[in-house]
Amino acid sequence: MPELPEVETTRQGLAPHCIGRRVSEVAVHNARLRWPVPESLADTLTGRLIQRIDRRGKYLLLYCEHEANGHVGVLMVHLGMSGSLRLVEPGTDRKTHDHLVFSLSDREDDLDAEPQWELRYHDPRRFGCCLWLELPVEQHPLLVSLGPEPLSEAFDDQHLFRLSRGKSAPIKSFLMDSHVVVGVGNIYANEALFRVGIHPLREAGGISQARYKALSAAVREILAQAIERGGTTLRDFVNGKGEPGYFQQELSVYGRAGEPCVRCNKPLTEVRLSARSTVFCARCQR
DNA sequence: CGCGAAACCTGACTGC
DNA sequence: TGCAGTCAGGTTTCGC
Structure with missing residues (x-):
């Protein structure tokens, strides 16, 4: 599924429904992806507001702001060979290989209010990853030596x-x-x-x-x-x-x-x- | 250093 | 029906 166009399509599809919403709950059902999902991910992410979603190569970058202290970190997602990120109605049956579930609620709602959406990371082959990055993200080992974006001026x-x-x-x-x-x-x-x-x-x-x-x-x-x-x-x-x-x-x-x-x-x-x-x-x- | 190959996984499909 | 073998959109890491 994920060539660059599909990752960009995913980004464009998710952005309007995720930006401005709060991550009210994170469930990690299988942490064994390409690199282990950090054990602290749920704690780190819960309660944060999704500010924006960027793409670098085939990595999706979800900028998430801590409401209390304003700290911004980034959830970096790669879909590998078989991954997808989908928004579903809360309570939808979880499929085999739905490894992570992010519950999203309106920012005005309490943390225990019913979520509006569930963002589900699905990846049968588990070649993808879900990592937490501190700013600036360009310094991260997985991003630092990447070549230019093919749609940018630098690619010629x-x-x-x-x-x-x-x-x-x-x-x-x-x-x-x-x-x-x-x-x-x-x-x-x-x-x-x-x-x-x-x-x-x-x-x-x-x-x-x-x-x-x-x-x-x-x-x-x-x-x-x-x-x-x-x-x-x-x-x-x-x-x-x-x-x-x-x-x-x-x-x-x-x-x-x-x-x-x-x-x-x-x-x-x-x-x-x-x-x-x-x-x-x-x-x-x- | 640069290259090809192996490695990480599961599922779908083919052929015996 | 079952089982072995092959292949799949990616990318890092290994070994020569």
């Missing part, structure tokens, strides 16, 4: 060209390295490389700045489009419905190994790169 041909010099790694691995740029997962790495006609196994260090210009633009466009389409799932977070496959119908290569290239009709090739499915057109991508 110059950045990719400079960083790639001397690298023998395949361009697809380079593009998926969060130290190079955040948020480009397996699906969109495949798609972006197809769009600009670059062979996924080509050495990153041997690619021209002109081609990086096309590639950075393609990454930006694809992610922006996917976020736009993800917007249609916003309502579903509140309604508790499953997500529609907003990206699936638009994919040119991912999941289409053996099927004809949309551009030249030659059957698409699939290879494994670091155990990740890599699909490309051997004719269009060089």
